[in-house]
Amino acid sequence: MNFDNDDIQFDKLIVQEVAPRDGLQIEPTWVETADKIALIDQLSTAGFTRIEAGSFVSPKAIPALRDGEAVFTQIERRAGVIFVALVPNVKGAERALNAHADELNLVMSASQTHNRANMRMSCEASLVGFGDIVRLAKHFPVSLNATVATAFGCPFEGKIDEDRVVSIVDTYREMGIDGITLADTTGMANPRQVARLVKRVLQRVPAEALTLHFHNTRGLGLANVLAAYEVGARRFDAALGGLGGCPFAPGASGNICTEDLVNLCDEIGIPTGIDLPKLIALSRTLPALLGHDVPGQLMKAGRNCDVHPVPDYVRAI
């Protein structure tokens, strides 16, 4: 792809909004269930086709999301919007299915150490649990996605062997899990690595089933999106306001910011179907909701087209 070719028609880039899950899970301030539902209902009218609306993990591990059932059963369901639930094990899957999640997102790390830190079990034990979830899910109208966390690097182990990531993708697919997410859990990916690994994975997984999940920990989130898009990836996780981070990964910080990503796409000419002004307005409600500033940059700077008034001293020159 040549970004500098004026005549190019870009494919749609699908943004999966993950702020209600990856964004809120690390917040120390309790967000009321009604506020979570209102946030998700606002998001689902902004043009998203996929929203990760919560997780069904132990309330002891992630107290911020202990109200998953209430959230999933009370949000407004909208035609064309898939509501995804992160689940760590078969117990979580049962809860998510009871709450009518449209899709389950299973998570295992490529790094054994991070999987033990995050999931409190070995990768092998995680895969046994995935098998149970796949068997259970067959009886429900639900789709399955599985994430390879720390796919681009681990905060404990450092570099992750790319062959191992590809092999996990193959295992997921052989188990009957259609959707695959490659997650850069603590923002260690670089665009060259992303292009190389995504190219390999796209030989095994169709673009419509592959999601890239980047964090902006070292400032490379949007550069990584472009690198992945250029080699054929079309679906990306992002969080309103750039919220997020993994409570069990030291040094983790925010997801790539949804409105910053949509602005990039708007400026380049990549269609997303998402209402950017609505998103900016929603993002600007987050500091009051959470009690702190958020990393998103567009909600502070505004769009390029939001020009500033000319100061009086300039008019006088």
Add this chain to the structure above:
Amino acid sequence: MNFDNDDIQFDKLIVQEVAPRDGLQIEPTWVETADKIALIDQLSTAGFTRIEAGSFVSPKAIPALRDGEAVFTQIERRAGVIFVALVPNVKGAERALNAHADELNLVMSASQTHNRANMRMSCEASLVGFGDIVRLAKHFPVSLNATVATAFGCPFEGKIDEDRVVSIVDTYREMGIDGITLADTTGMANPRQVARLVKRVLQRVPAEALTLHFHNTRGLGLANVLAAYEVGARRFDAALGGLGGCPFAPGASGNICTEDLVNLCDEIGIPTGIDLPKLIALSRTLPALLGHDVPGQLMKAGRNCDVHPVPDYVRAI
């Protein structure tokens, strides 16, 4: 260029450190002359070949840099390091030459409105002043660079005609100014626009004479660097800690962060010659010097190779 080609040998990327000028000019806290000199002396041992060490503008307009003479005459001059001074007019050029700046950086905006806001004069008047500076500089052992500010967008006027930017570049070169900087003063550029405009300018200016100056206002700074590098640009401004912003451009925020850029290059395999651990240590001194947090991300997150200790509860699993 294919970033995903394992065998590629990347050209060197030259980072011009601009924190002492573009970084400090907007700081409300006065930084002592001795502290500025110490910062520049530290930077000049970190592997930079070019440092924009200050500006010679009206002390009323930019009080933070009113000690330009003292800084330029007291910093340690080091073989192979070019110390650049920003100058707005012939009076500033005289001051910079008296202080033995190695290079003068002249600035005019592509946007008439921003030039009036920033330089208090029309573009035409700026160019007349540039002529005077060029004539003066002939008598000194000094090189000249001229910046096209707001080359990718103006906070007052919005879009900037690319033909106008190219035409200004031609004018600069015809006046005998060798070095050219394209500046995205308020972070409005996107990678597609960058690739298109840089390609055009590289048909007129050799890569070794062209500098790209990006701000990270909307999170696209490093993506823009990669887009420019891919079409042949090799020299980039960046500020330690991601400091910076133009006092006369509403919405302006920090430059791209030097250590975040060098980390990107290190991770991808692009040589810079810069000592990243030294840079991170230096960036971590900035909050105490300036009295506030800085936007740089690597100085908070650390490098990928700085792995974290495995928690005890993980060892027990």
